[in-house]
Amino acid sequence: MDLSFSPEHLAFREEVRSFLRTALPPHLRDKAAVDGNFDHHEIMEWHKILFARGWVAPHWPAEHGGPGLDVTRRFILTEELELSGAPTLSVFGLSMVGPLLIQFGTPAQQQRFLPKISAGDEVWCQGYSEPNAGSDLASLKTRAEDDGKGNFVVTGQKTWTTYAQYADWIFCLVRTDPSAKKQSGISFLLIDLKSPGVTVKPFLTTGGTPAFCETFFDGVVVPKENLVGPLNGGWTMAKALLGHERTLIAAVGLSSRAIRRIKRIAAATQAGGESLLDDPGFRAKIARLEIKHRALQMANYRSLAGAQLGHAPGPESSILKIRGSEILQQTGELAMELMGMNSLTWFNDEGTVPAIEQWVPSTFNYLRATTIYGGSNEIQKNIIAKLILGLG
Amino acid sequence: MNFDLTDEQKLLLDTVASFVKKQSPVSRHRELRDDPTGWSRDVWQKMGEYGWLGLALPEDVGGLGGTFADVALILEQLGTTLTPEPFLPSLVASIPILRLGTAEQQQAYLAPFAEGRTSLALAHAERNSRFDVSDVETRAVKSGDGYRLDGSKRWVLNGHAADTIVVSARTSDGENDGGISVFVLDRDTPGLTIAPVKTMDGHHAAMITLTGVQIGRDRLLGAEGSAVAALEEAMDVGAAAACAEGAGIARAVLEMTTDYLRTREQFGVKIGSFQALQHRAVDMFVEVELCKSTAILAAIKVSDADVVERKGAVSAAKVQLAVGGRFVTQQAVQLHGGIGVTDEHDVGLYFKRMHVLNSLFGDEEHHVMRYARLPSFTAGLSS
Ligand SMILES: Cc1cc2nc3c(=O)[nH]c(=O)nc-3n(C[C@H](O)[C@H](O)[C@H](O)COP(=O)(O)OP(=O)(O)OC[C@H]3O[C@@H](n4cnc5c(N)ncnc54)[C@H](O)[C@@H]3O)c2cc1C
Numbered sequence: 001m002d003l004s005f006s007p008e009h010l011a012f013r014e015e016v017r018s019f020l021r022t023a024l025p026p027h028l029r030d031k032a033a034v035d036g037n038f039d040h041h042e043i044m045e046w047h048k049i050l051f052a053r054g055w056v057a058p059h060w061p062a063e064h065g066g067p068g069l070d071v072t073r074r075f076i077l078t079e080e081l082e083l084s085g086a087p088t089l090s091v092f093g094l095s096m097v098g099p100l101l102i103q104f105g106t107p108a109q110q111q112r113f114l115p116k117i118s119a120g121d122e123v124w125c126q127g128y129s130e131p132n133a134g135s136d137l138a139s140l141k142t143r144a145e146d147d148g149k150g151n152f153v154v155t156g157q158k159t160w161t162t163y164a165q166y167a168d169w170i171f172c173l174v175r176t177d178p179s180a181k182k183q184s185g186i187s188f189l190l191i192d193l194k195s196p197g198v199t200v201k202p203f204l205t206t207g208g209t210p211a212f213c214e215t216f217f218d219g220v221v222v223p224k225e226n227l228v229g230p231l232n233g234g235w236t237m238a239k240a241l242l243g244h245e246r247t248l249i250a251a252v253g254l255s256s257r258a259i260r261r262i263k264r265i266a267a268a269t270q271a272g273g274e275s276l277l278d279d280p281g282f283r284a285k286i287a288r289l290e291i292k293h294r295a296l297q298m299a300n301y302r303s304l305a306g307a308q309l310g311h312a313p314g315p316e317s318s319i320l321k322i323r324g325s326e327i328l329q330q331t332g333e334l335a336m337e338l339m340g341m342n343s344l345t346w347f348n349d350e351g352t353v354p355a356i357e358q359w360v361p362s363t364f365n366y367l368r369a370t371t372i373y374g375g376s377n378e379i380q381k382n383i384i385a386k387l388i389l390g391l392g
Numbered sequence: 393m394n395f396d397l398t399d400e401q402k403l404l405l406d407t408v409a410s411f412v413k414k415q416s417p418v419s420r421h422r423e424l425r426d427d428p429t430g431w432s433r434d435v436w437q438k439m440g441e442y443g444w445l446g447l448a449l450p451e452d453v454g455g456l457g458g459t460f461a462d463v464a465l466i467l468e469q470l471g472t473t474l475t476p477e478p479f480l481p482s483l484v485a486s487i488p489i490l491r492l493g494t495a496e497q498q499q500a501y502l503a504p505f506a507e508g509r510t511s512l513a514l515a516h517a518e519r520n521s522r523f524d525v526s527d528v529e530t531r532a533v534k535s536g537d538g539y540r541l542d543g544s545k546r547w548v549l550n551g552h553a554a555d556t557i558v559v560s561a562r563t564s565d566g567e568n569d570g571g572i573s574v575f576v577l578d579r580d581t582p583g584l585t586i587a588p589v590k591t592m593d594g595h596h597a598a599m600i601t602l603t604g605v606q607i608g609r610d611r612l613l614g615a616e617g618s619a620v621a622a623l624e625e626a627m628d629v630g631a632a633a634a635c636a637e638g639a640g641i642a643r644a645v646l647e648m649t650t651d652y653l654r655t656r657e658q659f660g661v662k663i664g665s666f667q668a669l670q671h672r673a674v675d676m677f678v679e680v681e682l683c684k685s686t687a688i689l690a691a692i693k694v695s696d697a698d699v700v701e702r703k704g705a706v707s708a709a710k711v712q713l714a715v716g717g718r719f720v721t722q723q724a725v726q727l728h729g730g731i732g733v734t735d736e737h738d739v740g741l742y743f744k745r746m747h748v749l750n751s752l753f754g755d756e757e758h759h760v761m762r763y764a765r766l767p768s769f770t771a772g773l774s775s
Contacts, residue, residue, distance in 0.1 A: 134729050136658040160730045206725075206733050206740035271522035281757050333718075336747065340522050341547040343751050344591040352589055352599070361592050365744065368725045369733045376729065378668055 003301075005072065012073050016080040023049055024086055032085030034355040035261055037209065037362065040166040046087040047120035057094050057118050064102050064110065065118045071307050082253025090163065093117035093124035097171045097190070100241045104229045113169075113190070127158040127172035127191070127215055128238070135379050137173070138182040138235065142217060144174040144189055152176070152189065152227075154197075154220040160373070164213035165202045167193055173234050186234035190226040191217070207366030208347060242375075249374065250300045250324030255293050258331035262286055264356060265338045276338055285337075289330055296323045315388050322377050325370035332364035395688070401465060407442070408469040418738045421474040425594035429553050431476040439477060440508020449486070453498050454506040460629070464636035464691035471640025474745055476595060478511045478550035480633045484753075485512035485558045487626035488574045492614030501556050501576055513554035514626060515545035515600050523754045525560065525623035528572050530602060532561035538608040539563075541575065541583075544601045549752070551598030552588035555579055559602070560623060563616050574619040575611045582606070593745040621699075628706045630753035632690035635709040638717045638749045639687040642680045645724040645742045649673065652728055669727060676723050679716030686712040700768050707759035707766075713749065714756035721746040 060066025142156025177185030303317035449455025530543025583605035653664030686709035693705030725732035
């Protein structure tokens with residue numbers, strides 16, 4: 001057992017940090033300093049900068065335009081990016097459909113889509129969930145019918161489609177065989193959102209931002225070459241796609257950053273003539289959360305080291321989503337508590353509360369989603385009980 | 393011991409329950425979120441006519457001479473549909489006037505409130521005061537026949553709309569608890585700058601700046617430098633009111649959630665058939681009943697002449713609301729799945745309001761510490 005990073009890995013971390021110190025343009029750096037919410041254009045601006053440095057898709061193999069980093073370097077890069085407060089790049093192309101195409105796409109699909117994903121020329125979104133197919137994803141109803149002329153014709157509705165309003169393409173699970181049993185009649189299809197018959201309607205989350213959409217398909221013609229994997233093999237594709245995110249899902253860097261923000265807010269908030277960071281009650285509360293976070297970080301390292309050595313994911317990797325999402329939510333709660341009455345603020349003018357607090361209330365509300373999306377925590381627990389603990 | 397309601401209380405409860413159902417569903421609050429006032433003066437006036445606003449005020453200012461426990465019944469019902477009228481902030485602001493004001497002052501400022509013609513606000517919080525009403529930097533200096541006020545107040549609930557604003561200010565240095573006075577101001581007093589701000593729960597408040605505000609002596613409530621006890625009581629009334637409203641919110645979201653569990657289907661069955669979710673709903677139910685129980689405790693004890701008794705009960709209730717109310721609203725969102733984090737669904741509005749209630753009049757940490765430091769906490773240890 002060895003807890004240390006190798007000298008090469010430590011040097012790599014230094015390299016990433018020194019890049020980050022200068023690479024963020026001033027207007028993005030100012031926003032990062034106060035943990036502001038980046039809009040789509042700012043995210044894409046940062047995407048292009050990382051692309052130019054070759055770090056936009058750390059987990060892609062070199063032959064597909066990735067930097068060819070080992071697992072630990074990828075992890076370090078991700079963690080440092082999260083810690084820096086730089087915009088979080090859209091995951092749908094880089095971490096979801098991209099890796100899937102690398103694994104299962106045809107050479108033609110790879111050539112058509114991958115370069116545009118990494119260059120940030122085409123933005124993707126994920127069309128799995130439907131109004132009546134959430135946790136029970138396999139009951140999805142959006143139909144794709146063969147028109148006999150080399151196309152599918154897609155009709156149905158997806159929902160909770162994160163940032164579809166900014167996306168050029170959507171990857172969807174669609175039903176191609178209505179007579180087959182649930183999972184077996186589903187295919188994985190890539191759809192151009194500019195196609196006639198597609199309607200995207202953004203709506204607000206409780207965080208007050210239009211972070212997701214309803215996406216409607218009304219007789220949308222999709223060429224068959226946009227099918228990924230075999231016909232009716234979509235469920236296997238979906239499962240493979242899930243596997244790509246294992247060590248990143250704990251969002252360890254995001255929580256580290258949030259805990260640092262909490263300490264900063266505590267240090268700057270006065271009560272009874274002293275800062276809340278010096279208040280024993282609050283100091284203990286922050287310490288408890290940080291300790292929870294360290295435990296998770298360690299579980300994440302174990303999972304990471306296993307992956308580095310090529311082991312199948314161990315049981316520790318299955319807890320990362322549950323605990324990681326809970327910790328993220330708790331960082332929001334504690335920040336709000338420290339802010340006291342300032343936590344009441346809701347999209348007020350700059351200066352109403354200190355800049356570092358401005359976005360906390362919105363984030364606090366949005367973070368309730370982390371235990372719901374990506375397989376709700378209840379569903380995660382069902383799976384662990386069954387597959388890992390051998391119950392039921 | 394008897395927790396049964398009197399016939400009058402039952403009648404009151406029925407009236408308020410039918411009012412919220414017919415005249416103030418959540419959709420009204422939802423629509424008013426975008427209105428610069430956020431509540432309706434017509435509805436406010438009706439509340440005055442029904443006798444709700446003056447329920448616990450003395451009869452000589454147009455009140456009904458009832459108890460805070462009666463008021464709490466109303467607040468709990470109003471909470472079930474997030475009724476936005478400024479009952480809570482007005483109640484809080486009425487306390488210093490009631491405790492310190494002369495008969496004329498009470499007549500001038502409380503009678504119109506009881507009738508629903510005016511609403512009130514208490515401007516006490518400052519940048520560094522957190523939950524301590526005696527930590528005041530705003531100054532009131534003797535000037536001519538009266539006082540000149542300078543300073544700034546933050547997050548004044550209903551400050552954006554109130555006709556009458558009660559302001560705390562330091563009239564002399566020295567020990568924290570001495571030297572604090574309260575003044576009652578009209579909103580159009582020269583030198584008073586009222587900047588409206590939005591709050592997370594879809595309500596509004598104000599940041600208030602006082603620059604050379606010149607007022608007469610008749611604006612001072614009570615003797616100079618003697619306001620801390622009344623301000624502390626006002627905070628406790630606010631906390632007890634928050635507990636009552638919060639109990640209503642907790643009950644409403646539990647009902648909303650169990651309804652959803654009974655209708656939403658996944659995997660071919662109602663999601664309420666999953667034992668994991670049944671147990672979660674029961675955990676919510678436990679907290680709902682505890683919030684209701686401690687809200688009653690606070691509603692009764694907030695008027696107790698024994699201040700230690702009052703503080704202990706109010707702090708206990710406020711901590712229960714912080715812990716239980718938070719759990720109930722969080723789980724309500726969780727069990728609704730994706731729709732629970734949309735602005736379109738009402739559950740998020742309840743979640744937001746619960747956070748606001750938990751942040752006002754002392755948060756969890758404040759009340760845990762206050763409770764632990766009361767003499768009653770360590771009384772009776774020596775055998
Ligand atoms: C912010 C946000 C962004 C999203 N982005 C996307 C996106 O880009 N693309 C996309 O396709 N989807 C997206 N989703 C959808 C997300 O994946 C679904 O919300 C999630 O799968 C849950 O489905 P549901 O909302 O229908 O809830 P339901 O499945 O109806 O669940 C309701 C509740 O029941 C519980 N439950 C359900 N089944 C069981 C069971 N068997 N045992 C115990 N408990 C159970 C759930 O855990 C939940 O608490 C997003 C969701 C959110 C909130």
